[in-house]
Amino acid sequence: MQPLLEIRDLSFGYDKGSRPVFEHLDLDVRKGECVVVKGASGSGKSTLLRLICRLNVPRSGEILFKSKNVAEIPPPELRSKITYVQQIPQMTDATVRDNLLLPFTFALGQHKAAPDDATLERMLDAFYLHGVSLDQSALKLSVGQKQRLSIMRAILNEPDMLLLDEPTSALDSDSAAMLFSIIERLNTEEGKTLVIVTHSEYQPAVPQARSCTFRNGKLECA
Amino acid sequence: MNQIIEISIPQLLLALLFILIAQITSLVQRLGLNKDITIGTIRTVSQLFLMGYALTFIFGAQNLWLTLGIFVVMVFSAVFIIRGRVKEKQIPYEVPTFLTMLSSYFLTALFVSWLVIGVHPWWEPRYFIPTAGMVIGNSMSALAISIERLFSQMRQQRDVVEMKLCLGANYREASAEIFKGAVKAGMIPSINAMMGVGLVFIPGMMSGQILAGTDPLIAIRYQIVVMFMLVGSTAISSIIVMRIIRRRCFGQSEELLVSPE
Incomplete structure (x- = not known):
């Protein structure tokens, strides 16, 4: 089966002439897989995710999504298919509802049917956000709640692949456990393809999990 | 007197x-x-x-080319002053700013001296140069405020802009709030000036005309034209320049190029 995502001979460096962050990187991600990318700080884990959704542009090499070069896919379309969730969750100064429905306000999402309040409330419960009201300010939530809300918002956009950047780095152990449980459910129950970057020892308890590690500028996968 | x-x-x-x-x-x-x-x-x-x-x-x-040459030097100096006030050095914005200011201010000055005041020839330096000077001076301050605000907000709100990009926003949608805020910040002084003129202060040009012996009723007509001209030219140049600069803040893949603070 053709991989959902193919990374071929990818190299990246921040400035022309500077030392590359990594070189000649290859990786395939199949539909339904849950790939965990580990490595030390500065090894290029987050950069890899940013390159996949073209928040950064590689020096050389190519990334194919469904056999099509991501550079040729209109950026809004690419990013709604491969959604990157930032390490520090970002909310706008608006209600929880408005934040969740943000993707439906953009030109690309306007033709999609926005979920109603009942659906949103059911999802809040599934994301361990019991007691969070759709009418309250999203800025007043805790970091852990914002992190779960940002993953929920990404899911509402129905992406083919989720890129999670250090999703538990700012969370206490209880919040991290909740998030791991959500990640595992997204993969096993909803079949979401996930690429998760972490510097922790987290290993998802899912059958389709695979672990890759950055070592000396190279990505080694199990 | x-x-x-x-x-x-x-x-x-x-x-x-x-x-x-x-x-x-x-x-x-x-x-x-x-x-x-x-x-x-x-x-x-x-x-x-x-x-x-x-x-x-x-x-x-009384030379057309000399008058136009002075106009170009004035616009060039304005861009140079804006460059000094704006901290961003990574995104090139000087050339489009210069070309936009040159064309929009020329049209504004031409419109005012030729059609509104009705001076012949249209480039009569006694009218064209002071008119252009007021347009350039006023809009220069507005543009400097707007450009600096745009860059600083792009830096400060980098994560929010990227969050919107990641959710399927195009670069215009991802930066819409920042763009609006920056254009407004530049335009507010001109609009406030319209509110306070004649009540709180007597503008420099009108004071000058009155001191030079012009009938105040004639001086106010000139001032009204100037106030409208300044708001209009600031709006036109701000919108064009800011749209070009905003595009330059993003790369080919609509990735944000402005470095974090």
Whole structure:
């Protein structure tokens, strides 16, 4: 089966002439897989995710999504298919509802049917956000709640692949456990393809999990 | 009183008393502004004298190309001053700013001197240069505020802009709030000036005309045209320049290029 995502001979460096962050990187991600990318700080884990959704542009090499070069896919379309969730969750100064429905306000999402309040409330419960009201300010939530809300918002956009950047780095152990449980459910129950970057020892308890590690500028996968 | 009273050199020197007061205040309050006040005073006197001689020459020469040349130099200087006020050095914005200012201010000055005031020829330096000067000076401040605001907000709100990009926003949608805020910040001083004019302050041009013996009823007509012209030219140049600069803040893949703080 053709991989959902193919990374071929990818190299990246921040400035022309500077030392590359990594070189000649290859990786395939199949539909339904849950790939965990580990490595030390500065090894290029987050950069890899940013390159996949073209928040950064590689020096050389190519990334194919469904056999099509991501550079040729209109950026809004690419990013709604491969959604990157930032390490520090970002909310706008608006209600929880408005934040969740943000993707439906953009030109690309306007033709999609926005979920109603009942659906949103059911999802809040599934994301361990019991007691969070759709009418309250999203800025007043805790970091852990914002992190779960940002993953929920990404899911509402129905992406083919989720890129999670250090999703538990700012969370206490209880919040991290909740998030791991959500990640595992997204993969096993909803079949979401996930690429998760972490510097922790987290290993998802899912059958389709695979672990890759950055070592000396190279990505080694199990 | 229709005759203008000429200010003699001793009378001009008397005005230096105001500078003396400012210097003493800075000294007593330890504001550390004495050097700047001295340089500012010297620059004011020398620049205005130079301008006076240059304008006398230009008004006498009555040459189209000389008038247009002065206009280009004025716009170029304005871009140079904006460059000094804006901290961002990574995103190139000077050339589009210069070209937009040149074309939009030329059209504004042309419209005012030719159609509104009805002067012939349209480039009559006595009308065209002061009109262009007011447009350029006013819009320069507005643009400097808007451009700096756009870059600083892009830096500060980088994560929010990227969050929106990641959710399927195009670069315009991801930066819409920042863009609006930056354009508004530049335009508010011109709009506030329309609110306060005649009540809180008498604008420089109108004061100058009245001091020079012009009937206040004629002076106000000129001032009304100037106020409208300034708001209009600021709006046009801000929107065009800011749209170009905003696009330059993003790369080919609509990735944000402005570096974090």
